[in-house]
Amino acid sequence: MQTEPENKMRPSESAPELLMMAAREGDSARLRDLLGNHDATATAVQLVVPMPEVIINIEENSLAMSRVDSILHVVAASGDTSEFLESASLIHSKANHLLGTGNNKGDTPLHCAAGAGRIKMVSNLIHLAMADGGGDARVKAVLRKQNNKGETALHEVLRLSDKKMIRGMVETLMEVDAELARLPIANGTWPLYLAVSLGHNDIAELLYSKDKALSYSGPDGQNVLHVAVLRSQGYFLFSRKSFEIAEQHGWQPH
Numbered sequence: 001m002q003t004e005p006e007n008k009m010r011p012s013e014s015a016p017e018l019l020m021m022a023a024r025e026g027d028s029a030r031l032r033d034l035l036g037n038h039d040a041t042a043t044a045v046q047l048v049v050p051m052p053e054v055i056i057n058i059e060e061n062s063l064a065m066s067r068v069d070s071i072l073h074v075v076a077a078s079g080d081t082s083e084f085l086e087s088a089s090l091i092h093s094k095a096n097h098l099l100g101t102g103n104n105k106g107d108t109p110l111h112c113a114a115g116a117g118r119i120k121m122v123s124n125l126i127h128l129a130m131a132d133g134g135g136d137a138r139v140k141a142v143l144r145k146q147n148n149k150g151e152t153a154l155h156e157v158l159r160l161s162d163k164k165m166i167r168g169m170v171e172t173l174m175e176v177d178a179e180l181a182r183l184p185i186a187n188g189t190w191p192l193y194l195a196v197s198l199g200h201n202d203i204a205e206l207l208y209s210k211d212k213a214l215s216y217s218g219p220d221g222q223n224v225l226h227v228a229v230l231r232s233q234g235y236f237l238f239s240r241k242s243f244e245i246a247e248q249h250g251w252q253p254h
Contacts, residue, residue, distance in 0.1 A: 023074040023091075026084035031071075035094055069112075072098040076109035080120035088121065092128045099129060099142055106147030115156035119169050122153070126176055143177045150188025154180050158194050158203065166203055174210045181207045181214040193218035197227045 022030040072091045075084055088109075092099060102108055113121040129142040146152055157169040174180055181191040189197075192214055195204040204224070207214060216224045 019071060020074070023071040023087065024078050026075060026079050026081060026087045028083055028086040028090055031087050031090055035090070069103045070098045070101060070109075072101075072109045073103055073107070073112050076118065076121050076125065077112035077116045080113070080118035080122075080124070084118075085120060085124045088124055089128060096128070096132055099125065099132070100145055102145070102147060106149070108142070108145050108147075108153070110142060110145070110153045111147055111151075111156050114153040114169060114173075115159070117160050117162065117165055119165060119172065122169060123172055126172070140177050143173060143180055144183055146184055146188070150184035152180060152183050152191075154183075154191050155189070155194060158191060158198060158200065163200070163202070166200065167206060170203060170206055170210075174207075178211050179214075181211050189219055190215040190217050192216055193222070193224050193227060196224045 019031070019034050021027075022034060072088060072095075075087045075091060078084060098109065100108055102111075107115075110122065110125050113125060126139065126143070129139045132138050134141075143154075144152055149155075154170070154173055157166055157173065160166050160169075184190070192204055192207050193216065195201075195207060197218070218224065218227060
């Protein structure tokens with residue numbers, strides 16, 4: 001009986017450690033060999049890496065119960081050179097549901113890429129969402145996906161230290177979804193409040209310029225004026241724009 005060649009072994013027959021290493025290194029050629037030539041509908045594998053809490057899982061039903069990262073999460077956070085971008089596209093072609101799947105923190109691959117400052121990967125994941133079909137609704141669903149803290153990938157971007165990178169990513173995300181800064185709907189910290197609280201006043205103005213109807217609210221009944229007072233950010237607090245906002249909403253910081 002003819003045996004299957006080694007270079008075309010199925011994922012279930014390959015070492016999960018090798019898959020993990022290939023994902024971290026963005027080795028698209030190795031990933032292709034390890035994953036084989038099977039599409040998502042034909043694949044039913046669950047490769048668990050005992051260290052450190054990573055699951056290599058491209059079966060939709062079982063991943064929904066997973067409390068760890070998928071290989072797409074790992075690739076998205078690890079780099080954004082052409083090899084990593086190709087690796088992400090390869091994994092997505094095998095299992096496109098991973099794009100909107102959260103880990104134990106509720107973070108999607110887009111959250112991971114944004115938090116790691118991988119601007120090219122963020123753009124790539126957005127393009128992959130567009131390629132899925134479903135139009136704007138599909139893309140916005142990926143961008144608006146909230147983690148366990150009620151935060152989107154935009155929140156991750158605002159916590160980066162590189163102002164130039166923050167601005168570039170905000171432009172990238174809000175060019176696709178101009179209303180992204182209106183989230184979260186219920187719980188959590190709104191992007192404008194977060195930007196001001198972190199001292200990113202120029203980014204706060206950028207957010208406002210993109211969407212005049214974004215939320216100015218913060219946690220525990222606070223708003224951007226409260227945090228501006230606490231940070232003594234006079235130019236934001238006493239700008240004409242801020243007074244107009246305060247007057248419109250009847251805000252008075254206490």
